[in-house]
Amino acid sequence: MTRSKMIKTAGVVIFIIAGIIWGINFYSINKRLPNAKIYQYSKDNPAFVDGLEITPLEKKIYSVDEYRKEFQDDNSYSYLTDEKKEHYLIIVFKVKFKNITQESLKYEADSFIIEAFPSAYHNGLLVIEGTAKRTIEPGEEQEVLLESNINDVGLIKTKDLHSIESNKFCLVFSYYPEKKILVFD
Secondary structure, eight states: OOHHHHHHHHHHHHHHHHHHHHHHHHHHHHHHSOOOEEEEEBTTBOEEETTEEEEEEEEEEEOHHHHHHHOTTOOTTTTOOHHHHTTEEEEEEEEEEEEOSSSOEEOOTTOOEEEEETTOOEEEOEEOTTSOOSEEOTTOEEEEEEEEEEETTSSSOHHHHGGGGGSEEEEEEEOSSEEEEEEEO
16 A cells, blocks of 8 residues: 555544544533523513513514604614614613512613524613613512614615514523523514
């Protein structure tokens, strides 16, 4: 056998061994870490997390001008030119937090990730200024407004931007081992 054939044969054997090791690891990881169990919470079925009752109340989609008219104290989108405004939508979620314990609780209202289906849109959220405190007293309820923007910079194109209103929206607050989501109808 010539030297070049031995090198090629060794390369093929190493490639096959690496593939077998990868396959064993892939199988092992998927066996040890099964798919997440999905829990969905709605207005009629609130989530209970760390002493808080969390209820999704409503979602509304705004154009930039509608948003600025509704939330005049929020200057988040004041930098957009008229031409760029056409490429943005703002989604506002209203979520109710209720402390069901006998002690004060600290919480982060903006620790959700928004997901929309079937568009596969996802993004983080911001609290609309003045709608949330970081501490909630026993028995207290707070309705918090969270916003996220959708624009045509990513996967969603301008022509598809307004069709996103027909998507199913949810806020995810845990991915694994249990995927916990607030569903907005």
